[in-house]
Amino acid sequence: MSVDSSKQPADALPERSPLIRLDRVTKRFGENTVLDHLDFSVDAGRHVTLIGPSGSGKTTILRLLMTLTKPDEGTITVGGEQLFPASEKRRREVRKKIGMVFQQFNLFPNMTVLRNVTEAPVTVLGLSRDEAEARARELLDMVGLADKCDARPSRLSGGQQQRVAIARALAMRPQVLLLDEVTSALDPELVAGVLDVLRDIARSTDITMLCVTHEMNFARDISDQVLMFDSGRIIESGTPEKIFADPEHERTREFLGAVL
Template structure:
């Protein structure tokens, strides 16, 4: 990986430094180092089990690394600096750093007993401390943006899968994140509904300067929205480049084999 590529577009914003993650004897991430620049959109591709989703879960603090460090905008995520040395971070420190990150999951995970607008406003009110009026005004704006301005009072069960995922996107944006993580957000949808969601995300990519990490098998979408693509295999990055480079002229045999299999399936 070149020094310029590793540094990202606008300086390091997310930095993984020699990160290890194991589940029992299974090594998921192996001494992994990479960085993402501020405002950069990076897509992680590779076979199942290669560590892509684990990276997102580490950033969301849904699982902890077994070694190495992770930084978000110069702040360590799982460590703090005290007296010139790194020590394990307090829960308060982890929550503070993690509050700048949000994630749209593969499965929608909406609160079934809450109407759409309340699903979007729950975190801004109870986590960020926004007033109900402020949160609802922003929630309406976001739901309008994702094409659901007429569904404010619907329950999730009254929506299609694509509509539920668009609510999930609005909910993620409602906490005003610096980093948006997208984990196979269309894999549970049929092609028509997936296209609705991807169109929303394309618009979002065009109109926001958020840092974004995406895990997807939708290669056309990855080509459209990414500044960089990282190819993973067995817990490591084996190729890193622009979408044009990775999709048109991959250098690694494993990348070529993977892309052929994904394109054949689509």
Template sequence: MPQSDNLPAGAAGHAPGEEPLIRFDKVVKRFGRNVVLRELDFTVDAGERVTLIGPSGSGKTTILRLLMTLERVNGGVIWVNGDSLSHMRRNGRLVPANEKHQREVRKKIGMVFQQFNLFPNMSVRRNITEAPVHTLGISREEADQRAEELLDMVGLRQKIDAHPTQLSGGQQQRVAIARALAMRPQILLLDEVTSALDPELVAGVLDVLREIARTTDITMLSVTHEMAFAKDVSHRVLMFDQGRIVEEGPPEQIFGDPHEERTKEFLHAVLEG
């Protein structure tokens, strides 16, 4: 049965008064004269799994970087669970958020990057436990237990005391997934997480993510060129081009019967190229 048959309550159509978990409201992002996002409006509901597809340079990764506050908006407002991520209230009006405000709202979000970004001088255990201990304030014992559980989930319990240089690229990426989940985020962002891997290592990482999608209610926002993965895990797929959403819908519609010519062109290039 397609995953999209099991939409969480409110997905892709909110009941009156419901607040989506993520909301972009007329968001603009520019790099110099290059407008990457053009008054973008889109939402993601709690528990929903949304995948962004489209050509390179269409603004997909920029959306994730804005949510992680690695970039700042040039216009519009980003909301996460009813709190503004990009702005904060001061004297009754919204002003650009400072770092402290962004850090607090960002605690709800975890991200897995294209590159693994593990600390090479730390063991797998410490890579996973340092942030929960120092940011969330949990005990070292609890953090260790959580690390063991997560490494079980990604099939790497036996590597807990290894260092990243002793792991394959696929193993490092699975550790990076465990590290992101150790912070108990409401939202997991996935940015082309298999693009830096050798082809034979891709399947193992995608299988881990499929299992997370199947067994948890975490909200997932993914950027990927792995179309089979997008079809398997998504409730909704958004096709981007030139900073705008060209088409959106359940995966069986987007991949089986796309309506827009630009979507058809992109999928033909990716699937047949």
């Protein structure tokens, strides 16, 4: 990941090509249409936050990109390669470009912190154990846990476990980092530490970030673009300054009035 020490607002950034693209994607669960012929793209290096009420389709987009579920219609491409429709083998290859941090930490309880971070790079990417451990130690230092390499997850606080999960996702050297309500399972006093780590990643790397969150101040801080979802559709998009200070859509105003 390269360092960009002079991050600019979205309207000042140079033109970039879409890294993620969804074309007319529809997803249904029974009779409930969660995404309705959605056209959606994220340019390389951008930080995009999805906001909106629960059930509006935000997390479903992340689950589609992680291949945890499949679209009923439409196409999804990542880095110019088709994720859906595609063979299972092709999906696994494309999925290597994507890392995700979930609401729950999902760490392996029988492994040390260091092993949690190194396991996938060794088994999936084929890195040597030494190379994976060097990368893991660097990342654990970045998230403030250099002294916890030999600890088990059960000995860590929730905030520390989530920071390990962030390091684990970055250890795969993804082009895209997906963040799904990463602070929702944390006690309030632990939220700030995790968000500070993510702010540092957003400001100091060129990784593309797609974030679902109800932490509006965090969304305002890290986003190049904010998208407001309602009933499986994007009803408004713009810079954080525009969306939070002067939203155009009544539904956006209602939602922000309830959560701010």
